[in-house]
Amino acid sequence: MPFFLRRIATLSSSIFAIVTFNFFLFHIIPGDPIRLIARTQRLNTEAIAKLRTSFGLDGSLLSQYFRYLSKLLHGDLGYSFFYKENVSGIVGRALGNTFLLLTASTLIVVTCGIAIGVFAGSRQGKKSDTATVVSSLILWSMPTFWVGMLLVFTFGVWVGGLPISGISTANALYSNWFQYAMDIGQHLILPTVTLAIVDIAFFIIITRTALIEVMSEDYMLTARGKGLSRRTIVWRHGFRNAMLPVLTASALYISALVGGAIQVEVVFSWPGMGLLMYNAVLARDYSVLEASFLLTTVAVLVANFAADMLYRVLDPRVAVSK
Amino acid sequence: MSRKDATLTTHGFKYFLRKLWRDPMGRWGLLILLITSFVAVICPIFFPFDPSKVGVDASSILTGPSQTHWLGSDELGRDVLRQFFSGARISLFVGIMATIISTIVGSGIGVFAGYYMGRLDGFLMRITDFFLVVPALPLMIALGAIFGQNITVIIMVIGFLSWPRTARIVRSQTLSLRQRQFVPRAKSLGSTNLRIIRTHITPHVMPLIVANTILVVAGCILSEATLSFIGLGDPDRISWGTMLHFSFVSGAIGRGAWWYFLPPGFGILFIVLGFTLVGHSFEKITNPRHRGES
Amino acid sequence: MSLLEIRDLHVSYPNRKGEFFAVDGVDLTIEQGEFVGLAGESGCGKTTLALSIPQLLPEHSRIAAGSISFNGVDTTALNEEGLRAIRWKEISVIFQGALNALNPVQTIGSQIQEPIRIHDESVSKKEAQDRTLELLEAVGIPSHRASDFPHQFSGGMRQRVMIAMALSCMPKLVIADEPITALDVMTQAQILDLLRSLCDKYKLSMLLISHDLSVLAQTCDRVAVMYAGKVAEQGPTSRVFGSVGAQHPYTQRLLRAYPNIRHERKFIDGIPGYPPDLSTLQVGCRFADRCDVALSRCATEVPDLIDIGGNQSVACHLVSENQVGVQ
Numbered sequence: 001m002p003f004f005l006r007r008i009a010t011l012s013s014s015i016f017a018i019v020t021f022n023f024f025l026f027h028i029i030p031g032d033p034i035r036l037i038a039r040t041q042r043l044n045t046e047a048i049a050k051l052r053t054s055f056g057l058d059g060s061l062l063s064q065y066f067r068y069l070s071k072l073l074h075g076d077l078g079y080s081f082f083y084k085e086n087v088s089g090i091v092g093r094a095l096g097n098t099f100l101l102l103t104a105s106t107l108i109v110v111t112c113g114i115a116i117g118v119f120a121g122s123r124q125g126k127k128s129d130t131a132t133v134v135s136s137l138i139l140w141s142m143p144t145f146w147v148g149m150l151l152v153f154t155f156g157v158w159v160g161g162l163p164i165s166g167i168s169t170a171n172a173l174y175s176n177w178f179q180y181a182m183d184i185g186q187h188l189i190l191p192t193v194t195l196a197i198v199d200i201a202f203f204i205i206i207t208r209t210a211l212i213e214v215m216s217e218d219y220m221l222t223a224r225g226k227g228l229s230r231r232t233i234v235w236r237h238g239f240r241n242a243m244l245p246v247l248t249a250s251a252l253y254i255s256a257l258v259g260g261a262i263q264v265e266v267v268f269s270w271p272g273m274g275l276l277m278y279n280a281v282l283a284r285d286y287s288v289l290e291a292s293f294l295l296t297t298v299a300v301l302v303a304n305f306a307a308d309m310l311y312r313v314l315d316p317r318v319a320v321s322k
Numbered sequence: 323m324s325r326k327d328a329t330l331t332t333h334g335f336k337y338f339l340r341k342l343w344r345d346p347m348g349r350w351g352l353l354i355l356l357i358t359s360f361v362a363v364i365c366p367i368f369f370p371f372d373p374s375k376v377g378v379d380a381s382s383i384l385t386g387p388s389q390t391h392w393l394g395s396d397e398l399g400r401d402v403l404r405q406f407f408s409g410a411r412i413s414l415f416v417g418i419m420a421t422i423i424s425t426i427v428g429s430g431i432g433v434f435a436g437y438y439m440g441r442l443d444g445f446l447m448r449i450t451d452f453f454l455v456v457p458a459l460p461l462m463i464a465l466g467a468i469f470g471q472n473i474t475v476i477i478m479v480i481g482f483l484s485w486p487r488t489a490r491i492v493r494s495q496t497l498s499l500r501q502r503q504f505v506p507r508a509k510s511l512g513s514t515n516l517r518i519i520r521t522h523i524t525p526h527v528m529p530l531i532v533a534n535t536i537l538v539v540a541g542c543i544l545s546e547a548t549l550s551f552i553g554l555g556d557p558d559r560i561s562w563g564t565m566l567h568f569s570f571v572s573g574a575i576g577r578g579a580w581w582y583f584l585p586p587g588f589g590i591l592f593i594v595l596g597f598t599l600v601g602h603s604f605e606k607i608t609n610p611r612h613r614g615e616s
Numbered sequence: 617m618s619l620l621e622i623r624d625l626h627v628s629y630p631n632r633k634g635e636f637f638a639v640d641g642v643d644l645t646i647e648q649g650e651f652v653g654l655a656g657e658s659g660c661g662k663t664t665l666a667l668s669i670p671q672l673l674p675e676h677s678r679i680a681a682g683s684i685s686f687n688g689v690d691t692t693a694l695n696e697e698g699l700r701a702i703r704w705k706e707i708s709v710i711f712q713g714a715l716n717a718l719n720p721v722q723t724i725g726s727q728i729q730e731p732i733r734i735h736d737e738s739v740s741k742k743e744a745q746d747r748t749l750e751l752l753e754a755v756g757i758p759s760h761r762a763s764d765f766p767h768q769f770s771g772g773m774r775q776r777v778m779i780a781m782a783l784s785c786m787p788k789l790v791i792a793d794e795p796i797t798a799l800d801v802m803t804q805a806q807i808l809d810l811l812r813s814l815c816d817k818y819k820l821s822m823l824l825i826s827h828d829l830s831v832l833a834q835t836c837d838r839v840a841v842m843y844a845g846k847v848a849e850q851g852p853t854s855r856v857f858g859s860v861g862a863q864h865p866y867t868q869r870l871l872r873a874y875p876n877i878r879h880e881r882k883f884i885d886g887i888p889g890y891p892p893d894l895s896t897l898q899v900g901c902r903f904a905d906r907c908d909v910a911l912s913r914c915a916t917e918v919p920d921l922i923d924i925g926g927n928q929s930v931a932c933h934l935v936s937e938n939q940v941g942v943q
Contacts, residue, residue, distance in 0.1 A: 014452060025464060137602075141540070141594035143547045146566060146587040153575050153583070218716035222781075225672050225711070226731040227703035240721050251455050252487075259459030263548060267570070277460065281467045282553055293464045300457045316721060316765040 003312075011305045018297050023068050026290040077294075078287040082280075087291045090276065095295065097167060098272030102261055104188055105195040109257075113200045117207025118242070122234045124212050132204065139201035144260040148194040148267035155190060163187045165269045191268045195260050202256060206249045210242040217241070244315055250307040254300055341607045342600065348607075351599030358593045362410035371408040373560065376400055384572075384579045394581035396565075397572035405565060406585045412561035414593065416477055417543035423481025424542065425488060425535045432492025433527065437500055437519055447493070454486040459548060466554035473556040480545045488534050495527045529608040536601035540594045547590050562586035617688060619788060619821050620646040620669065625682035627664050627673065637680070638664040640845035643921070646789065646821050651812065653832030653853070654825045655870065656842035657891055662825045663712070665842070666791045669823075670707045671699050687788065705735040708782040710792040714774035718766040725762030728752070728781045735785050751780040755810060772803035779810065789821045796831065808835050829870050833857040838927075841867045844892050844902040847921060851928025863930040866903045901933065909934055 071078075077087040120132035156164035163169065167187050174180040214220065215238060223237040262274030269275060273292050280289040312318055342348035377383055377399015385395045393403040435446040462479050469475040499505070499522070508518050549555065550563025551570070560568075569575070569583040627639040638661045646652050656662050667673050669684055671691055684691045691702065711717035719727060725748055732744040739747075749759040755776040766774055775795060782790050792811060796804040812835050815822050826832055832839045833853055840850035841864065849856070849864035862868050869887045889906040901907070904914040911933050921931040924939055 014455070017452060018456065025468065137598055138591070138595060141544075141598055142591050143544055143551070143563075143566075143587065145548065145551050145570075146583075146590065149566070149570060149575055149583055149587070153578075153580065157576060157578050218711060218713060219719040221672060222709075222711055222717045223719070225670060225703055225709045226734070227700040227705060228730075228734060229700065232734075237719050237722075241719070244721075255455070255457040255459075258457040259548070262459055262463070263551065266552065277463055278552055281463060284467070286467075289464060289467060293460050296460045297456055301455060304455045314721065317767045 004309075007305065007308060011301060014301050015298055018301070019069070019072065019294065020065075022290060022294050022297075023065055026286055027064065027068070077291040080285055080288050082283045082285040082288065087287050090288060091273070091291050091295060094271060094273045094276045094292070097270060098261060098265070098274065100184075100188065101191055101195065101264070101270060101272060102257060104192040105199065105261075106257065108192065108196040109200045109203050112196075113203025114207050114243075114246075116200070117204040118211055118234060118239060120204065121208040121211030121242070122215065122230075122238070124215070129208075133208070136201040136204045139197055140205070142198060143263070144194065144198045145263035145267050147197055148191070148264050151190050151194055152267060162190055164190060167271055187270075191264045191270050194267070195257070195264045199253065199257055199260055202253060203246075206246050206253075207242065210245040211238055213245070214238045214242045240314065244311065247307055247311045247314065251304050254303050254307070258296055258300055338604070338607065342603055345603045345606065347599045348603030351596050351601075351603060354592055354596030355600060358410065358589075358596060359414070361407060361589075362414045365407040366404075366411050369404045369407050371401070371404040371560075373400070373558070384574060384577055384582065386579075387581055393585060394579065396582055397568065397574065402565075402582055402585065405560060406562075406589065409560055409562040409565050409586060410589060410593075412473070412556075412559050413543055413546060413563065413590065416473065416480070416546045416561060417539050417593075419477045420480035420484065420542040420546070421535055421539045423478065424484040424538055425531060427482065428485030428488025428534075429492045429527070429531050431485070432489040433496050433519060433523060435489070436493040436496025437515070437523060439497070439500070443493070446489070450486045450489045450493075453483065454490070458483050458545070462545065462549055463552060463554065466549055466552075471554055471556055473559050476546060476549060476554070476556065480542050480549070484538055484542055484545070488531070488538060491534055492527055492531060495530050496523055499523055499526050529604075533601060533604040533608055536597055536604055540597035540601065543590065543594055543597070562589050618645045619648045619650075619687060620644070620823075621683075621685040622665075622669075623683050623685070625665065625668065625684065626680040627661075627668050628678050628680045630676055630678075635678070635680075637845055638677075639668065641682070642842070642845075642847055644840060644847070644850075646823060648788075649815075649819050649821055651815055651822045651824065651835060651837045653836035653839040654823060654842065655827065655829050655832055655839060657827060657870075659891060660842045661845040662827075662842055663793055666793055666823060666825055667709075669789075669791060670703045670709065672703075672709070701735075704731045704787060705785045706787050707789045707791065708785065708787040710775075710778050710782045710790065710795045712794040713798065714771070714778040715766065717778060718774060720766055723763050723765055724769070724777045724781075725749075725752075728762075728777070728784050731781075732784050747784070748780075751783055752777075754783075754814065755780045771799050772807065775799065775803075775807050776810070779807075779814065783814065783818065783820075786818060787820065789823065790815070791823045791825070793825045794827070795824070796826070804831070811835065829857075829867070841870065846902065846931065848903065848932070849928075849930045850921075851926065855926050855928050860926065860928065863924065863928070863935045864903075864932050865907050865909055865934070901931075911937075 075088055077091060079085070080087050080090060083090055116132060120129045123129045152164045155162040163186055168180070168183050169187075172183060174183070211234075215234075220233060220237060223233045228236070261272065262277060264270065265272045265274030266278045273296055276288060277292045277296075279285070280292065339352075342352055377395060382395055382399035384397055385391065385399075387394050391401050391403065393401070393406060396402055396405065431446050431450065435443040435450075462483055465479045465483075466475060469479070504522055505518060508522060513521075546555075546561060547563030547566070550561050551567045553567055553571075555561060555564035555567060557564070563586075565586040566583060569579070569586075574582040622642060622644040625639055625642045625644075626637055628635040628637045640661070642661075642665055644652075644654075644665070654662050654666065664673065664677070668679060669686065669691065671694070673679075679692050682692075686702070686707065689702075691699065694702070718724065725745075728751060729744050729748045732747060733739055733741070748762060752759050752762060757773060757776055757780070761769075766777070769777065778795070782792075795811065796807050799807065808831065811822065811824070814820070824832060824836060829839070829841075833856075836853050838850065838852050839856055841848045843866050849862065849867045851860075856862050856867070857871075862871055866887075887906060892902050892905065899918075900916045901910070901914040901919050904910045907914065914933055917933065919931045919933045919936065921929045922936045922939065923929045924935065930936075
């Protein structure tokens with residue numbers, strides 16, 4: 001499949017570009033990260049030289065770059081002086097937690113968002129449609145972190161009832177795995193809902209617009225002429241066609257989702273990549289910031305690649321012609 | 323050509339305002355924007371905020387609404403309402419400045435890629451697509467952390483990362499204009515490329531750029547709020563996002579100090595909604611294909 | 617009883633001033649097994665008339681007056697469920713522009729097969745599949761292409777798919793709305809022959825809509841010519857295009873305006889002027905402005921559709937005055 005190979009090549013070149021970009025961003029522009037550390041900790045010349053080597057900052061720029069690449073290929077993401085630990089270990093733990101959060105909220109966003117979007121789009125101009133559009137626009141205009149703050153206030157301070165911080169109850173003893181999973185599940189509720197609330201609005205609006213466009217197509221009249229029920233017309237004939245532009249817009253969605261996850265993790269102290277980045281910013285821990293930026297971006301590139309592949313599966317026209 | 327374009331030059335500004343006013347979405351958006359710009363421009367003049375005017379003792383910290391502080395006080399005993407007014411100004415200022423950068427970069431790249439086509443187009447669009455898929459917030463955080471907490475840095479970071487969508491939209495419009503009759507004709511009459519772009523292309527892509535720009539302002543204001551909330555805001559120029567950052571880290575939520583974290587949040591919601599409504603409404607007016615939508 | 621009897625049908629669309637009538641008092645009858653042609657320029661109300669039979673008009677349209685009696689049932693009085701039972705099972709439509717009328721993400725086989733089991737639950741999946749393949753063969757498409765998608769077919773082949781689809785429930789009436797526009801001349805002739813032979817084979821009635829009278833002349837038993845929402849002339853093909861000839865000045869001009877698709881290309885003699893704007897109030901004959909033999913009363917009196925014998929009727933003052941003279 002030559003097309004698939006071509007897309008793989010584009011993906012690899014994008015990843016390569018981001019790696020290079022990342023190198024220049026963190027190794028050249030901020031000047032000398034050693035000086036930043038030296039400012040906070042008294043270091044002698046010998047210690048600075050040692051740090052320099054550990055940061056890969058000795059030798060020419062080109063040799064630094066190649067050393068950086070080879071370290072990356074070996075999974076070495078550097079050392080954090082803040083955590084006093086290898087970055088790969090820190091990031092590895094956070095990655096799974098973020099993945100859990102993203103999966104949970106994406107499931108809600110995609111299923112509910114599509115259902116509501118199709119509902120509104122197939123009733124274009126009616127009151128229920130207008131109400132959906134207006135509330136979506138309002139939800140979309142809210143900063144994600146603020147929605148999280150409101151929920152923390154509501155469920156942590158005002159009404160109570162749901163855990164508002166962390167991934168599990170501190171110092172809890174679990175008698176079995178099920179209890180542990182339940183505890184995590186409870187902690188997952190508010191972050192997931194926060195993330196879903198804002199992003200669902202995006203999905204509803206995109207789905208609705210796409211469906212309205214599709215509803216005016218000639219083949220929808222054909223479907224009506226066949227004597228199909230309204231539901232069959234919308235779901236069997238409209239839905240799959242409407243999903244194509246929705247998938248095209250998924251690049252924006254994935255980017256928004258990652259941005260939202262960072263904010264949600266900060267508000268709910270969810271120990272994922274976003275919280276890691278936040279703490280790294282506060283502590284000016286560049287090695288962690290760099291690694292989390294790199295991994296997030298690569299993950300988004302891969303997710304976009306997957307969405308592109310899904311598009312090929314759904315649209316027979318592209319699959320053959322390209 | 324048969325297609326009728328609504329260009330800014332043929333209809334003028336008043337025409338679009340009238341059209342916006344006739345659409346319920348546009349009317350609400352305009353009203354919201356009118357109120358927020360009043361708050362942002364006029365209110366700080368009469369109720370200036372002095373960040374150094376902190377409370378005298380612990381009893382003046384995070385107090386609820388009262389005669390002296392209509393919207394209570396913050397964690398340093400400063401007046402929240404005055405802070406809210408000046409925060410409106412900063413949020414709006416950063417949003418608009420970043421949008422100007424984004425629009426200039428985006429429409430510039432879009433027009434040149436669409437007009438010259440070929441290899442320049444391919445090159446510019448690869449860059450655009452790259453920035454389109456790279457998640458904006460992590461990149462903004464990385465750049466913000468590296469270049470420091472400064473209002474200019476925030477404006478530049480947001481502005482230079484918000485242009486790809488504009489570039490894509492403007493490019494496709496320019497491409498379709500390029501195919502029309504008047505470009506080859508103008509060329510045969512000896513017009514230079516730059517002149518054709520200025521006189522034939524720009525007036526026609528302008529409504530599209532304006533509609534898109536209004537929506538970009540909404541996005542930029544949200545980006546600023548988020549960056550400031552993460553802790554990358556300019557500590558000397560407190561925006562609504564910075565207010566929310568300080569209310570969060572000072573534990574205003576836990577102490578139930580709703581007067582501290584509700585107003586800036588509603589402010590952002592209000593202003594972003596205003597721009598979004600006007601943007602969508604404007605898009606409907608200039609793009610007849612979407613006219614059926616409510 | 618005729619299969620279809622449309623009486624005094626008025627269909628309106630809203631506009632700025634209120635509404636305008638795209639179909640303005642039309643009578644049309646189709647007998648069992650009859651092949652009827654409907655002609656007229658674009659915008660004359662042909663498609664609105666046709667789509668009002670199975671009630672497929674856009675939501676904002678309104679049937680203001682008149683009745684559509686199909687097989688003894690008035691379709692204007694049916695609710696959505698009653699209409700769904702009739703659509704495709706009794707009345708199917710071959711839509712204009714097959715590329716857009718076929719769903720791009722479904723195989724043509726599944727699109728042909730879809731209505732069969734919806735309208736008759738006793739048909740097994742296997743039987744429905746077999747019938748689909750049979751239909752494909754009948755319209756000249758090899759059955760192995762059932763799993764292909766619409767974009768993999770040429771324009772003519774797609775139109776064949778549409779025809780197979782229209783026949784999938786063996787309806788009593790097939791409405792073909794401009795089935796051959798946008799096809800090349802050779803393909804047009806093939807598709808017309810196919811339509812005619814299938815109708816004869818399965819004893820279907822057909823309403824064929826075209827702006828091209830010569831197309832109708834070759835295939836139809838009877839033709840009706842519409843102008844600005846009204847029927848200008850109608851009668852048996854053998855009379856209108858044969859012994860008696862077209863009587864209405866508009867029909868005569870239309871005949872001269874199009875080249876014959878099977879014979880040599882004639883010089884195209886267009887009709888000067890444009891059809892009237894239906895949204896403004898009309899007095900008199902609607903063709904009067906463009907008519908070169910108009911009488912003075914044409915500007916003020918609306919001509920009635922007068923039977924001139926032999927099942928042919930014409931709505932023209934000039935013709936009716938001559939009729940009076942003959943009698």
